[in-house]
Amino acid sequence: MSDTFKALIADKQGEDFSVQVKEMAVDQLPEGEVLIKVHYSGVNYKDSLATIPNGNVVKSYPIVPGIDLAGEVVSSEDERFQPGDHVIATSYEIGVARHGGYSEYARVPADYIVPVPEGMTTREAMIIGTAGFTAALSVQRLLENGLDKENGPVLVTGATGGVGSFAVAILYKLGFEVEASTGKQEEHEYLKELGATRIISRDEVYDGNLKQIASQRWAAAVDPVGGEPLASVLSQLKYNGSAAVSGLTAGGKVPTSVFPFILRGINLLGIDSVYCPKPTRDKVWLQLATAFNPGDLERFVIEELTLEQLPEALPKLLQGHARGRYLVRIGE
Structure with a gap:
């Protein structure tokens, strides 16, 4: 991987607030056992709140929003995950207290992570989100x-x-x-x-x-x-x-x-999806790939966005204009 990568960063310094795509370095990522090359993320109501100055969900700035991410393991200090594994990480402190999914790379605690179920792609996982x-x-x-x-x-x-x-x-x-x-x-x-x-x-x-x-x-x-x-x-x-x-x-x-x-x-x-215990989380994701699989997931996609398009799309959820899901394409 290169020394730097792109990420959408929300920052608040005094009365000044900004949401911009910027360059980041790996050593700016938070602590965690697993480094992930992010393929896709999604847009949730909480993500929209994280990108306005009075959203009251972000614990500290600057922050990379995006409470969801799915991608490929680059490196892991936890034996449950190996380089090349496709994984999902959602909620916990992601995107509000630690840098989240609107970034080409993310570092996440291993306990936050769920393997992408067999038969599901990282794209499909983030349409679901x-x-x-x-x-x-x-x-x-x-x-x-x-x-x-x-x-x-x-x-x-x-x-x-x-x-x-x-x-x-x-x-x-x-x-x-x-x-x-x-x-x-x-x-x-x-x-x-x-x-x-x-x-x-x-x-x-x-x-x-x-x-x-x-x-x-x-x-x-x-x-x-x-x-x-x-x-x-x-x-x-x-x-x-x-x-x-x-x-x-x-x-x-x-x-x-x-x-x-x-x-x-x-x-x-x-129903709490933020701190849902990992055994339950694993079980429900498996259900989404099998008994709960709703079929053609593309029906739920309003639009597929890039990082650069996010600042314009994020406010739409707060205005109640959206239906289904915005999918965010981060990398290959």
């Missing part, structure tokens, strides 16, 4: 809590986003009836192609009036939205139903009551 992994983890938790195809439809909120899109496709692959909620009329055909049985509006999930308990409607829900819409979903879950919650785009406060929990025995399942 944290968003697809979070969706798969949500579905896995619902299945572990008794979800069955005979229970009735499963609701997916925020269905055109990264987590929502993958949740729709995975549930369809597993044979579930899927109701997808979105406020984007123009994306109905996209959701049907992913496998949604029915498309419903945001107002049909939450019309602005909260009830402590309402008619039983859904066997389960995958919810990356949170806030008052989640409270409305909880009030409409069927007996013993579960909601897998991974986001808060509608807010962090959920004004619910105990009634759905004590009268219907429902479950509120918190």
Whole structure:
């Protein structure tokens, strides 16, 4: 490898904030057992927050954002990984407290790393990324809590986003009836192609009036939205139903009551993809290559970007204009 390489660097010094592609040296990378030549990364909501001055996710500057990366091991001090291995690293402190995936090279602790499953490429791994992994983890938790195809439809909120899109496709692959909620009329055909049985509006999930308990409607829900819409979903879950919650785009406060929990025995399942234990992480990535494999992954790609194109694309997630996934091509 050359002495220097390209990376997208966000820096904040006083009132000055910048996001630029710059040259870096290997000795500027953080500590870690495994040096990776990055092939691909992706764009997540947290990545967009890391590239604005008041995003409040970056621990210290300068930082190379990119909470996801997949590529080839260059060198390793850990016997679990050898040069030439194709690997995935997502979340933990990557891209917020240590340099991340928007770089031609990354150095990562071995415990953060998952082998790319057999039959999957590094490109496919990053089309999936944290968003697809979070969706798969949500579905896995619902299945572990008794979800069955005979229970009735499963609701997916925020269905055109990264987590929502993958949740729709995975549930369809597993044979579930899927109701997808979105406020984007123009994306109905996209959701049907992913496998949604029915498309419903945001107002049909939450019309602005909260009830402590309402008619039983859904066997389960995958919810990356949170806030008052989640409270409305909880009030409409069927007996013993579960909601897998991974986001808060509608807010962090959920004004619910105990009634759905004590009268219907429902479950509120918190989904954390950041510090998910490695055994679970390995298992879910294997599921994504096999039983949860949603088929044609290119359907999820909005656009493939280079490092130089990232500064223009990153704000779109904060504006709610994106659907599916932006893929970032870093190297060969």
